[in-house]
Amino acid sequence: MHIFVLGSGVVGTTTAYYLAKKGFEVTVIDRQEGPALETSFANAGQISPGYASPWAAPGVPLKAIKWMLQKHSPLIMKPTSDLTQYRWIWQLIKNCNPKSYAINKERMVRMSEYSRDCIDQLRAETGIAYEGRQKGTIQLFRKQQQLDGVSKDVKVLEEMGTPYEILDRQGILSYEPGLSGTINEFVGALRLPNDETGDCFMFTQALANLAKEAGVKFKFNHSIDRFEYKNGQIQGVWVNGQLETADAYVVALGSYSTAMLKPIGIDVPIYPLKGFSLTIPISDESKAPQSTVLDETYKVALTRFDNRIRMGGMAGVNGFDLSLKQKYRDTLHEVFNHVFPGGGHLEEATFWTGLRPATPDGTPIVGKTRYSNLWINSGHGTLGWTMSCGSAKYLADLMAGEQPQISTEGFDLSRYSA
Structure with a gap:
């Protein structure tokens, strides 16, 4: 056939x-x-089954309003004349309840965990190389409320048999010593040891x-x-x-x-969620990430390649716009300097955007x-x-x-x- x-x-x-x-x-x-x-081409570089979660979560509509009022907002919302934009947003809002969130997260984790096993098997069978690392993901929380709220995700992880760790500051530094200069900005973290990283391209x-x-x-x-x-x-x-x-x-x-x-x-x-990334040459190994670090407040991921850092984040709900604006690059620069200051040559970074195909659930x-x-x-x-x-x-x-x-x-x- x-x-x-x-x-x-x-x-x-x-x-x-x-x-x-x-x-x-x-x-x-x-x-x-x-x-x-x-x-x-230049996504965040994560293979993150443990972090698989729907955007449609309880409390997200209110959070979205707060995000858009921030100077460095993780969410960019621009009205268009396309009615599918508003229908997709409404469908997402309808999924922002505990029951739907639990169902959707289970489905996403089920497929993601299976996929990680498939990638592991593929790598073992073929030796495929992509600057991959198997060192896990650390989700950083700047507020105690964020750390306390992780319990609903942990419940699904436990049901799926996905290993995890809750880390204090010292625990975070044992995996990511490059955070030593900014560790006091964080109250704790969730570590997902089975997650992986690499260059998707x-x-x-x-x-x-x-x-x-x-x-x-x-x-x-x-x-x-x-x-x-x-x-x-x-x-x-x-x-x-x-x-x-x-x-x-x-x-x-x-x-x-x-x-x-x-x-x-x-x-x-399926609606395009516009995302941005920076690919940053490493300037100081001791101040760079070892794997993937996720800053929950800014919704940004920082992932380690061999000699580069890939930083990806933000979501634009504004159709098929692929323009690159300096203010969004400035946001990524600002966040980078709040997490791994001095770890990379920001002045040499490559700025990129792509459209993530997202369902409302x-x-x-x-x-x-x-x-x-x-x-x-x-x-x-x-x-x-x-x-x-x-x-x-x-x-x-x-x-x-x-x-x-x-x-x-x-x-x-x-x-x-x-």
Whole structure:
């Protein structure tokens, strides 16, 4: 069976790889000139199953108002003329209750934990290299209220069997000595020892090469226009003005999945959350992070590569705007100097932005559609790399008619019609 995978970000590339390992003939189609050149290019560098949590949480609407009043706000909200923006926000607000939060977090952790195991297996089998580190994640709290509020997340972690540690200041420094100059700004932390780090772009590029060795074909610089459909099946996809055909199709187009699927009557609540990152050359090893540090107050992650620090954060709910404004770079500079001052050459940093494809409940959409030969693997939000291998292997099992290794509850589109 020949399968077209639309999209060559980390999700599309992992999907192609696992489908090829199942014996399928696979072709990846993308408008870019190579893999991982959009959202996967310069993300925060985390593989963080323990940190998998929906943005839709109790109290978030009030917090959002407070965030937007801050000088260095983690949230950027700009009205647009697109009604899907307001519908997505309303759907997110409806999920901001304890019951929905618990359901959504369990689904996200279930997929993320499975995906981490898949990445570990992939690394063991192939030796894939991406400046990876397996040293965990530390979520830093500046206020006692934040530390006290972590109990609801810990409960889910315990139910899923995910190890964790609650750290005091001395405990934090035992893992991240580079915080010694700013440790008094923090009251404690949650450490997730099974989380990992690395360069997602390097990972995706390397996996694309492995996929090619497994027989996957990549068609780059190809504009994907629309689907042709009839009698409950996709007849083909228009690419560069020509109709291309396969036996089955997977939409892994990230934030652009919504526009691709809407004309054929499939409504997916995936909206672009704009994020920013800095890639900073290390200036002083003793003042740099060892793994990933998350500043809960500013919603910013600082991740260690070999000789660089990747700093990612903020969320812009303002459509497909990819502009880079100095004030947002200034925010990242400010936060960096509150966490690892002197650790990196900020004046040499590379500033970047990307669009994270987010669902209102935080869980990706992975599975079948009402068209018998059309599948979706999209909507991973800020956890695209974290969930990529798991959602790809999960989907490959489904498409091969096999039972996935984790529960299928809550992953496909049917959860929105329940």
